[in-house]
Amino acid sequence: MTGFASYLTGEFYSVLSNHSLLGKGLPENPPTDIEAFNKGVIEGQTGQLTNRIFLAWSHRLFSNLTEAQIPDYLSGFLIGYELKNxxxxxxxxxxxxxxxxxxxxxxxxxxxxxxxxxGNQCFFSGYH
Known part of the structure; x- marks a missing residue:
């Protein structure tokens, strides 16, 4: 192992989807949408986070994505942003x-x- 990184991406996703304008009015358990997720991954590769995250709102506003697609888009965007560096x-x-x-x-x-x-395998390998 040459490096290790952990992020609060899941926590950030939860805050955005449950306590912000981006998550307001979204369906609770929409079906998984891999296309929306992949769109988010690609769009998460450029720009500044707080500026680019606004795409989740503008895609919804201009009907580029449905409300049901926003959770997967947002998930993909945040994961893609995390992986960009x-x-x-x-x-x-x-x-x-x-x-x-x-x-x-x-x-x-x-x-x-x-x-x-x-994770268990990693723990036991490290322990030994």
């Missing part, structure tokens, strides 16, 4: 399965090699 082209993802799968999708979209690794 990555210097390695190979990463290991440690965490919950569903979240790691989202990161793996984002990595694939950005041509980053990603492998999901069990």
């Amino acid at each position: 990555l210097t390695s082209k190979k990463v290991y993802l440690v965490g919950g399965q569903a979240l790691c799968e989202r990161y793996q999708l984002a990595c694939e979209k950005l041509s980053i090699s990603a492998e999901i690794v069990s």
Whole structure:
């Protein structure tokens, strides 16, 4: 291992989607939309965060995305933004399965090699 990074991306997503203008009036459990997620991943690659995050609102306002697509777009955007400064082209993802799968999708979209690794396996390997 040459580096380790952890982020509050999930917490930030929760704040934005539950306590901000961006999340106001969104459906509670919309179906997963990979296309919206991928759009967010790509759009998260440029600009300043607080300026670019406004795209979630403008896409909704101008009907580029439906309200049901915004949660996946926002998730993809934040994950994509997190990955934009990555210097390695190979990463290991440690965490919950569903979240790691989202990161793996984002990595694939950005041509980053990603492998999901069990948190328990990492703990036991480190312990030994």
